[in-house]
Amino acid sequence: MADVTEDAIDDVIDDAVPPAEVPDVELPHAHSWITKYVFCQDAKVIAVQYSMTAMAIGLVALVLSWLMRLQLGFPDSLSVINAEQYYQYITMHGMIMVIYLLTALFLGGFGNYLIPLMVGARDMVFPWVNMLSYWVYLLAVLILVASFFVPGGATGAGWTLYPPQAILSGTPGSGWGIILMLVSLIVFIIGFTMGGLNYVVTVLQARARGMTLMRMPLTIWGIFTASVLALLAFPALFVGAVMMLFDHLLGTSFFMPAIVNMGQQLSHDGGSPILFQHLFWFFGHPEVYIVALPAFGIVSDLIATHARRNIFGYRMMVWAIVIIGGLSFIVWAHHMYVSGMDPAFGFFFAVTTLIIAVPTALKVYNWVLTLWRGDIHFTVPMLFALGFIVTFVNGGMTGLFLGNAVVDVPLSDTMFVVAHFHMVMGVAPILVIFGAIYHWYPKITGRMLNNALGKFHFWVTFVGSYAIFLPLHYLGLMGVPRRYFEIGDMSVVPPSAATLNEVVSIIAFVVGFAQMVFLFNLVWSLRKGEPAGSNPWRATTLEWQTPQTPPGHGNWGKELPVVHRWAYDYSVPGAAEDYLPQNLPPSRVRAAAE
Amino acid sequence: MNLFRQLTEKPWEAAHGPDGVLARPRRFDVPAATVALRVFLCVVTVLFSLMLVAYAERMLYEDWRPTPRQWLLWFNTSFLVFSSIALQWASVSLRRGRVSDARDGLVLAGIFSVAFLLGQLWAWRQLSAMILFDITNPAIAFFFMITALHGLHLLGGLVAWGRTTVEVWREPLPERAALHVRLCATYWHFLLGLWLVLFTLLFSGNDNLTWLLVICGLR
Numbered sequence: 001m002a003d004v005t006e007d008a009i010d011d012v013i014d015d016a017v018p019p020a021e022v023p024d025v026e027l028p029h030a031h032s033w034i035t036k037y038v039f040c041q042d043a044k045v046i047a048v049q050y051s052m053t054a055m056a057i058g059l060v061a062l063v064l065s066w067l068m069r070l071q072l073g074f075p076d077s078l079s080v081i082n083a084e085q086y087y088q089y090i091t092m093h094g095m096i097m098v099i100y101l102l103t104a105l106f107l108g109g110f111g112n113y114l115i116p117l118m119v120g121a122r123d124m125v126f127p128w129v130n131m132l133s134y135w136v137y138l139l140a141v142l143i144l145v146a147s148f149f150v151p152g153g154a155t156g157a158g159w160t161l162y163p164p165q166a167i168l169s170g171t172p173g174s175g176w177g178i179i180l181m182l183v184s185l186i187v188f189i190i191g192f193t194m195g196g197l198n199y200v201v202t203v204l205q206a207r208a209r210g211m212t213l214m215r216m217p218l219t220i221w222g223i224f225t226a227s228v229l230a231l232l233a234f235p236a237l238f239v240g241a242v243m244m245l246f247d248h249l250l251g252t253s254f255f256m257p258a259i260v261n262m263g264q265q266l267s268h269d270g271g272s273p274i275l276f277q278h279l280f281w282f283f284g285h286p287e288v289y290i291v292a293l294p295a296f297g298i299v300s301d302l303i304a305t306h307a308r309r310n311i312f313g314y315r316m317m318v319w320a321i322v323i324i325g326g327l328s329f330i331v332w333a334h335h336m337y338v339s340g341m342d343p344a345f346g347f348f349f350a351v352t353t354l355i356i357a358v359p360t361a362l363k364v365y366n367w368v369l370t371l372w373r374g375d376i377h378f379t380v381p382m383l384f385a386l387g388f389i390v391t392f393v394n395g396g397m398t399g400l401f402l403g404n405a406v407v408d409v410p411l412s413d414t415m416f417v418v419a420h421f422h423m424v425m426g427v428a429p430i431l432v433i434f435g436a437i438y439h440w441y442p443k444i445t446g447r448m449l450n451n452a453l454g455k456f457h458f459w460v461t462f463v464g465s466y467a468i469f470l471p472l473h474y475l476g477l478m479g480v481p482r483r484y485f486e487i488g489d490m491s492v493v494p495p496s497a498a499t500l501n502e503v504v505s506i507i508a509f510v511v512g513f514a515q516m517v518f519l520f521n522l523v524w525s526l527r528k529g530e531p532a533g534s535n536p537w538r539a540t541t542l543e544w545q546t547p548q549t550p551p552g553h554g555n556w557g558k559e560l561p562v563v564h565r566w567a568y569d570y571s572v573p574g575a576a577e578d579y580l581p582q583n584l585p586p587s588r589v590r591a592a593a594e
Numbered sequence: 595m596n597l598f599r600q601l602t603e604k605p606w607e608a609a610h611g612p613d614g615v616l617a618r619p620r621r622f623d624v625p626a627a628t629v630a631l632r633v634f635l636c637v638v639t640v641l642f643s644l645m646l647v648a649y650a651e652r653m654l655y656e657d658w659r660p661t662p663r664q665w666l667l668w669f670n671t672s673f674l675v676f677s678s679i680a681l682q683w684a685s686v687s688l689r690r691g692r693v694s695d696a697r698d699g700l701v702l703a704g705i706f707s708v709a710f711l712l713g714q715l716w717a718w719r720q721l722s723a724m725i726l727f728d729i730t731n732p733a734i735a736f737f738f739m740i741t742a743l744h745g746l747h748l749l750g751g752l753v754a755w756g757r758t759t760v761e762v763w764r765e766p767l768p769e770r771a772a773l774h775v776r777l778c779a780t781y782w783h784f785l786l787g788l789w790l791v792l793f794t795l796l797f798s799g800n801d802n803l804t805w806l807l808v809i810c811g812l813r
Contacts, residue, residue, distance in 0.1 A: 125626040193637060197630050205626040231633065235641035239648065242739060252735035254648075269730045270657050275648055282644070 025122055025206075027554050039135075041127035042553050043112040046134045048444070050108030053134075055519075057141050058101035064093040066512055073505025075486040083485040084172040087156030090483065091173075092148075094159025095181070098287060099188060100141055102429055106294040107192070107230065108137060110436060111199045111223045113444065117543035118220050120208025120561045120583075122554045124198040133198070136191030140184045147173065147180035155181045158483060160280055163255040163273050167248040170262060179248065182241040189234045189241075199227040208542070208583075210563030214318065215582070217541050217567040218311065221318050222297020225325045226290045233286035233329070240279035247271065274339055281332035288425055289328040292392075293321055295432035296363055299385045301567070302435055303367055305539045306382035307374030308578055310568035313366045320359035320366075327356045337405045338412045346405040353403035357396065364393055375571065375578075379537075380454035384435025387462045388428050395424025398473065413483070416476025419469045427465040434461070434518065441522075442536050446549050447529030453521040457514050464511035471500050540579050541567050631777050635784050638747060642788055645740055649796060650810040652732050661733045661797060662726050670713035671793055677706035678786040681779040684762075688772045693762065696775065700759045703782065707752060714741050740792055744785070751781050 030036035040046065068089050070080055081089065112130070116123050124130045147154040156172030157165060165171050166178055173181075203216070203224045216224075243254040247268070255276045256268035296317075304311045311317060333341060333349040367389055376382065398420040402408045411417060434457070441449050476482075479492040487493055535544040547557040561583040569580035576592035652658065684699025718738065721727060729735060758774040795806045 126630065193634075197633055200633050201626050201630045204629055231637045232640050235637060236644050239641060239644050242743070243648075246735060246739060250735075250738075251729050252738075253730040253732055254652075254735060267730060270655060270732060272652060272655070275651060278651075279644065279648065 025125075027123055028127055029553065039131060041123070041131045043116050043124045043127070043130060044444075044551065046130055047109050047112035049134050050104055050112060050137065053138055053141055054101050054105040054109060057096055057145070058105075060145070061093045061096035061101065062512055062515065064089040064096075066509060068093065069505040069508040071485065073502045084153075084156060086485045087158070087483075088154045088172050088177070091156050091159050091161075091181075092144075092154050096144070097426065098159065098291075099185070100144065102291045102425075102433075103192070103230065103287070104137060105433060106291060106429070107199065107223065107227055108134065108195055110219075110294060110298070110440075111195070111227065113440070114219055114543060115199055115202050115223060116206070117443075117546065117551060117555055118217050118541055119203060119206065120211050120542050120556070120563060121202055121206035122556060122560070125202050125206050126198050129194045130198045133191050133195035136187060136194065140188035140191060143180050143184040143187060147177050147184070150176035150180060152177055160277075160284070161244070162280075163244055163247065163271075163276050164257065164259055164268075167244065167256070168259075168261050179245065182245045182248075185241045186238060186245075189238045192230060192234060196227045196231045199223060200231065208561050208563050211542075211582075214315065215563060215566045217297070218300035218314070218317055218321070219294070219297040219541075221321050222294040222300075225321050226293040229286045229293070229325050229328065230290045233283045233290065235283075236279045237283035240276055240283070243279075244276065274336075277336050277339055278333070281335045282329075284335060285332040286325075286328045289324055291425060291429045293325060295388065295392075295429045296321060296324075298432050298436045299367065299388050300363075300370075301541065302381050302385040302439055303370050304568050304570060305439075305537050306379050306385070307371050307376045308570045309370050309374040310570055311366070312369035312372075313362075314566065314568065317363060317366055320363050323359045324356060327352060327359070331356060334403055334405075334408070337408045343405075350403055350405050354400070357400065360396060364389060379438075380449070380451060380458060381435045381439035381537075383455070383458045383462075384431045384438065387458065388431040388435065391423055391428040391431060391462075391465070395420060395428055399424060411476060413481055414476035415472045415480045415482055418482045419472035419476055422469050422472070423465075427469065431462070434458070437522075439537065440543075441525070442532030442549075443543055443546075444550055445526055445529070446532055447525050447527075448532045448536060449525045449529060450521050453517055457518045457521065460514035460517075461511055464507050464514065467507045468504050468511065471504050475500060538577070538579050540565075540569055540581050542582050545581050545583050625773055627773065627777060628780075631780060635781075638784070638788070641743070642740070642792070645736070645743075646792075646795065646806065647810050649736050649740075650806045652736070653807065659728075659731050659733060661731075661737050662721070662724055664717050664720060664797070666713060666717045666720060667793060667797055670710050670717065671789065673706045673710040673713060674782075674786050674789055677703045677710065678779070678782045680706060681775070681782045685772070685775045685779040688762070688768075688775050691768075696762055697759075700755070700762060700775070700778075703778075704752070704755055704759065707748060707755070707782075711745055711748060714745050717741070737797060740796070744789060744792065748785055751778070751785065754778055754781070 028041045030040060030042070035041075037045065040049075067081055068086060070078055071086055112124070115121070152173050152175045154173045155161070155166065155177035157167075157174075157178060161178070161181065167174055169175075171178075203220060207216070243252075246252040247254050247256050251267055253268045253271035255273050256266070256271040257273065258269045259266050300311050300317060303309075331349055331353045333345060334353045337346055337349075398416070402411060402417065402420055438449055438454055441447075475497055478494070478497060479490075480487060480497055487497065532549065534546065534549045537544070542561055542563070543551070545561065546552075546555055562585075563582045564585055565580060565582055567582055569575075569582075571578045572580055574593050575589055580589055680699045680702035682699075684696040684703065687693075687695035687699060718741070721734065721737065727734065754774075755778050758771070758778050761774060762771050795809075
């Protein structure tokens, strides 16, 4: 009897929770179809809106890439686009993919869905501002799309929008096209700032009881740090866009030097084009990590869950995310080695660039060590996570080439650069996005995605991406330049390059087709998918412990969850199950074990 | 809350096995709106810092021509100082339960802020009418852009000020209204500080521009 009493006391001590520090919030409930599905303040609905818009505009960018590949693969036989359109398509493809798809999907999509659920909050702290953030984002997308239809078409300045050529006549879309692009970027940044403030403050202020910072899943660490990065980096693009708009519309000379255009002396005088490059890349390089850090976080969670192992070196992983985020602000000029910078500057930026490989490599080692002797389940999310690790390492290795100023100079503006950034910033994060969708779709819809279609999607996408981009590295090493409408008879380029380009183009269409299969799977599984239950992956994190699947408005029913452990208690010795949810009280763990 | 202590703790050691112990949860001991405002002010600081650095970098060129001096800016600065003081007065009054004084403070702050914005518009007009005016002069272009963005931030602040004033005018919930007025005051103090930096370094006289270069590490 005495033992029982002691056990009971132990249970009370173990399960004791401190008083709530965050009072429960009053949610703005929807009263009509419009406020429930259109102007909705629920972060989950906003997440779906963000994701669908991002995927829709991403599809446009995918089609643009097909058109470019048609031109590059079959320049003589299929003249579907002219040079002007080609430049417009590469510009829009790049900008859409980087900003309007990847940034929006990772932060607006996954950020909105996962932050409140994974930290145990009812919603974002400012739901109305959150809703506004989506509608401003949609406005930015619409402005961007409108630029296809204005006189002169969309801008063809290249996704980096370098002045002076971006606003000079002769560049496609130098009239309304570039204006709408700049306005769209400004609007996007305003919208993102609203969302970003929400993500950061929700993580800091609305965590459930017991959810200390070092108990947060790495997904949240990745999204949180990326949001901070974006809040601090986007102002550089904002300033650059405003200044270029002034140059174009008001005739100022921030970036425009004294210049003769088409035989005519322009009124601009004394501007500095290099200044724009600094501003652009001060944003542009952190942007790589704005996309990569959420991917790092999500992959960590996918690997831990599907290998049934606690993440190796959790604290190291958190610090690596934070350090990578910090370092990403002092490497930007490695994008500008050929702009004529002081060699001492080049040396500094080459060193910082190589240093950033240290925390990144550390993360890769930790993922591999997490997998080591794990109970690996080759589910579709796991396949995508593994694909990401391999691809990110490959992309990172070519980054070592380009990060060195001396090696970068001959490779600059070749297909090698295109191949590098597509591997590291295109394929790798997209693989994570797919993995994350396969992982969380059951929670969002209550149904599983079709497994066979998922595996088909993975293998075609993964193998296909390598079949596309490995040859592009080779073409780049041969000296094939990027941004060329057609190569023609270049002495440095052997005829076999044309054959290789044909093959790459055909594979690109096949990989594109696989994405249609994925979209079909998304729609088909909504109704026909296998019912998922509340926690099909037997995961520990809070989003899988909601009383309803899909989670209802407010996420948690009457009581907010209380967190008793970190997010990675998989295969704990002595426990009855091979996973311990974060909100499972210790007394129940002990009772189950006995 | 000690952020560093949170980042160095090892919760998994305490909760290692099935017999886990709940770690003490901590959060920032300030309202969410205050944290949001602080984060936003960081973003605005980065925005204007980048413009300052860009300004400094452009100054290094040989053809640099500074903006002409404008005495009007001194008056405008004083308006912004008064509006900031008035908001602080409103905030302190509300905390002490003097709702009537708080209302006066808010109204005065609004009037001075609008006066500041009108003064800035007048300064634009004055500059455009000068014989030295040349839009391709980067110093002048910077002046227009920086003052426009600063003014837009103040306009945004006036939206929050309007909502807060209405709230205080109706039946204010003491804590909520006090928080909102305090946030408005913080924002105004920040915009005042920002303006003083911009005005001192960029627009008050050529001698101070050297300071900017030193601060930016360019000289």
